[in-house]
Amino acid sequence: MRARELLRRWSRPDRRPPGPFRPGAFASTARDERATALLGVTLGVLFGVCFVTGVASHLIQHPPGWFRWPAGPVWLFRWNQGLHVFAGLAAVPVLLAKLWSVYPKLYRWPPLAGAAHAVERAAVVPLVGGALLLLTTGIMNIGYWYGWGFDFLTAHFWTAFILVGAMLVHLGAKLPVLRRALGAGHDRDRPAAARLDRRRFLATTGVAAGVLLLATAGEAVTPLRRLAVLSPRRQGVGPQGLPVNKDAATAGVAARLGDPGWRLAVRGRVARPAALSLDELRARMDGRQGHAARLPIACVEGWSQEAHWRGVRLRDLLDEVGAPPGAAVRVQSLQRGGYAAAVLDPGHARHPDTLLALELNGAPLHPDHGYPLRLIAPSNPGVMQTKWLAAVTVL
Amino acid sequence: VSRVPEAPRPAGPSGPWWWAGLAAGGAVGLFGLGGLLRNAAKSMPATWATWLLGLLLAHDLLLAPAVHLAGRWTRRAPAAWRWPLRLGLVVSGVVALASVPVLYGVGRATQPGNASVLPGDYPRALAGVLALVWSGVLGLVTARRLIRPGRGRGRRGRPRPRPG
Numbered sequence: 001m002r003a004r005e006l007l008r009r010w011s012r013p014d015r016r017p018p019g020p021f022r023p024g025a026f027a028s029t030a031r032d033e034r035a036t037a038l039l040g041v042t043l044g045v046l047f048g049v050c051f052v053t054g055v056a057s058h059l060i061q062h063p064p065g066w067f068r069w070p071a072g073p074v075w076l077f078r079w080n081q082g083l084h085v086f087a088g089l090a091a092v093p094v095l096l097a098k099l100w101s102v103y104p105k106l107y108r109w110p111p112l113a114g115a116a117h118a119v120e121r122a123a124v125v126p127l128v129g130g131a132l133l134l135l136t137t138g139i140m141n142i143g144y145w146y147g148w149g150f151d152f153l154t155a156h157f158w159t160a161f162i163l164v165g166a167m168l169v170h171l172g173a174k175l176p177v178l179r180r181a182l183g184a185g186h187d188r189d190r191p192a193a194a195r196l197d198r199r200r201f202l203a204t205t206g207v208a209a210g211v212l213l214l215a216t217a218g219e220a221v222t223p224l225r226r227l228a229v230l231s232p233r234r235q236g237v238g239p240q241g242l243p244v245n246k247d248a249a250t251a252g253v254a255a256r257l258g259d260p261g262w263r264l265a266v267r268g269r270v271a272r273p274a275a276l277s278l279d280e281l282r283a284r285m286d287g288r289q290g291h292a293a294r295l296p297i298a299c300v301e302g303w304s305q306e307a308h309w310r311g312v313r314l315r316d317l318l319d320e321v322g323a324p325p326g327a328a329v330r331v332q333s334l335q336r337g338g339y340a341a342a343v344l345d346p347g348h349a350r351h352p353d354t355l356l357a358l359e360l361n362g363a364p365l366h367p368d369h370g371y372p373l374r375l376i377a378p379s380n381p382g383v384m385q386t387k388w389l390a391a392v393t394v395l
Numbered sequence: 396v397s398r399v400p401e402a403p404r405p406a407g408p409s410g411p412w413w414w415a416g417l418a419a420g421g422a423v424g425l426f427g428l429g430g431l432l433r434n435a436a437k438s439m440p441a442t443w444a445t446w447l448l449g450l451l452l453a454h455d456l457l458l459a460p461a462v463h464l465a466g467r468w469t470r471r472a473p474a475a476w477r478w479p480l481r482l483g484l485v486v487s488g489v490v491a492l493a494s495v496p497v498l499y500g501v502g503r504a505t506q507p508g509n510a511s512v513l514p515g516d517y518p519r520a521l522a523g524v525l526a527l528v529w530s531g532v533l534g535l536v537t538a539r540r541l542i543r544p545g546r547g548r549g550r551r552g553r554p555r556p557r558p559g
Binding site for chain 2 (some may be wrong): 119234
């Protein structure tokens with residue numbers, strides 16, 4: 001009771017602070033409920049896309065027992081990651097415009113109107129802070145700038161749930177405003193000049209998102225590749241015309257790639273374990289087990305590019321060594337730590353286009369692309385397309 | 396005892412949707428916060444919170460006031476210039492802001508031998524994009540003058556409230 005009385009005294013209208021708190025401090029007619037509502041809905045859709053695709057990507061890389069990611073269509077993961085990164089980039093101007101449209105509310109007087117309003121305002125901290133944090137860490141991460149201290153994946157993943165929670169609280173609070181602002185007749189009393197200002201404001205936001213996407217999306221969207229001057233990767237730039245996620249020197253395998261004693265171990269739940277030399281694999285590629293496929297490399301960081309791969313069908317090799325048909329398969333790299341191994345579910349392992357690739361775009365693999373042998377599978381994250389293979393283990 | 400006049404009290408949120416949103420959003424949000432705290436060795440909650448609040452304050456106390464002042468400044472421009480000028484400033488600002496990591500280029504050091512990481516000349520690319528944007532702005536002003544001659548030749552347009 002005493003606290004309420006203090007708040008009432010403190011927030012009296014005649015105690016309104018100066019500056020941004022005074023009425024009319026923000027008078028642009030481009031700000032109105034309808035603009036805020038339209039931007040809010042757009043932002044909800046963009047962050048919704050980011051959330052669903054982000055959680056999907058997480059489940060693909062750390063699959064719980066109930067989860068199965070389909071191996072087809074081959075472009076599925078490429079689309080998932082492209083949508084994640086480019087919806088996030090498009091959200092930058094939309095978020096800033098949304099914040100601009102509601103900025104005067106930060107200085108409303110009195111600041112609080114009861115307990116429910118206090119909760120609603122408190123939820124704005126994780127809402128706005130979370131959105132800014134996700135976009136900032138995401139954009140820094142695709143630019144390979146890890147300047148935070150915390151682990152990107154852990155923080156980005158859990159912040160997404162905090163943001164979605166704050167978005168649901170905000171939506172529950174603002175639903176009446178949303179209905180009012182988007183309903184017919186909202187603009188009845190609004191001067192034409194103000195409506196024009198609003199349209200220009202929204203158009204400006206759209207143009208900003210469009211320019212940003214045009215200058216970056218070509219790292220994944222091949223028809224736009226020549227425009228992608230501001231993207232962290234460029235299609236066609238890299239050894240054999242394909243970008244490299246991690247090069248052989250950084251992965252610490254460069255010195256071991258020329259070893260004539262290299263063998264691919266095929267082991268685990270198999271009837272006839274094998275250790276295949278490069279020549280034996282080449283002979284299989286040129287024979288009945290040989291296969292070529294056009295498959296994309298799709299990095300979790302958003303860039304992707306299709307390439308022509310040739311090698312030995314994993315399915316045929318599994319049949320040759322007598323692996324059970326429904327088994328998952330672990331592929332193991334010469335690399336240590338990091339993404340040195342990946343598990344393929346039976347759907348990916350048995351897909352007709354899943355290859356142990358020896359050639360890329362008509363030539364033997366460049367060391368940075370995984371010489372002597374790498375995995376390439378459809379609808380698979382780039383970090384699970386294991387390079388510099390040493391072993392295939394049937395689980 | 397002096398009487399304290401009643402402050403106007405706009406209603407806070409209420410109704411079934413508010414409570415449903417609060418329950419669902421609270422649950423999802425606490426699930427996220429729990430995950431963050433359970434993985435504290437990786438998520439580093441104190442650093443994380445510093446970034447979250449730092450970005451919030453950087454927006455509210457630096458970026459938003461700067462945009463506000465820039466908006467007020469564009470008010471001085473002739474009417475035909477005003478909207479195109481704001482368009483140019485907003486698009487330039489957004490593209491430059493989103494390009495900070497590639498412009499900074501520190502990511503190249505993560506893989507010195509990998510020329511496909513940040514392969515562009517990004518300062519030049521940004522200059523090119525901005526040149527195109529401002530050509531568009533000039534084109535827009537010219538087009539508006541051709542469509543509605545007489546507007547924007549130093550004349551102040553219709554009285555408008557201050558932007559910001």
